[in-house]
Amino acid sequence: MSRREEYEQRAEALLTPIVDANGFELVDVEYVKEAGEWYLRGYIDKPGGITVNDCETVSRAFSDKLDEEDFIDESYIMEISSPGLDRPLKKEKDFVRSMGKLIEIRTYRPIEKQKEFCGVLTAYDSNSVTIDEDGTERTFDKKEIALIRLAIEF
Numbered sequence: 001m002s003r004r005e006e007y008e009q010r011a012e013a014l015l016t017p018i019v020d021a022n023g024f025e026l027v028d029v030e031y032v033k034e035a036g037e038w039y040l041r042g043y044i045d046k047p048g049g050i051t052v053n054d055c056e057t058v059s060r061a062f063s064d065k066l067d068e069e070d071f072i073d074e075s076y077i078m079e080i081s082s083p084g085l086d087r088p089l090k091k092e093k094d095f096v097r098s099m100g101k102l103i104e105i106r107t108y109r110p111i112e113k114q115k116e117f118c119g120v121l122t123a124y125d126s127n128s129v130t131i132d133e134d135g136t137e138r139t140f141d142k143k144e145i146a147l148i149r150l151a152i153e154f
Helices: 003-021 052-069 092-098
Strands: 025-034 037-045 077-081 102-111 114-124 128-133 136-141 145-150
Touching (some): 003 025, 003 052, 102 128
Antiparallel strands (some): 025 037, 128 136
């Protein structure tokens, strides 16, 4: 396990009880480097959406826990936010919630000369994702998928 994965797992273990106690859902935790800075991000959600006050409540409690545990060696910026409307589908519950909805898939390499696909999520398992793209069923190996997220319809 990489250091990044270890930090994400430990942060998720600290964050989950805080999020649960507030009646929210922990969508994802990531530890990433952007523009030379490390970020520890927690994404939370609830029916009807997350407010700035919800993020602040979780952020304060999580910050206290991180100070107590102090397991991340380098300096970092901690953020708690909503995953947004176009959030990626990563976990089983994301796929369950998105069944029958329009999703976007981007692949690492072109498939039939394209890398972006959009269709209704009809099936998934641990290895594949199936969409209905205007009446054509397409199944993608998860290893081929760079990004999968809900499509935003205007």
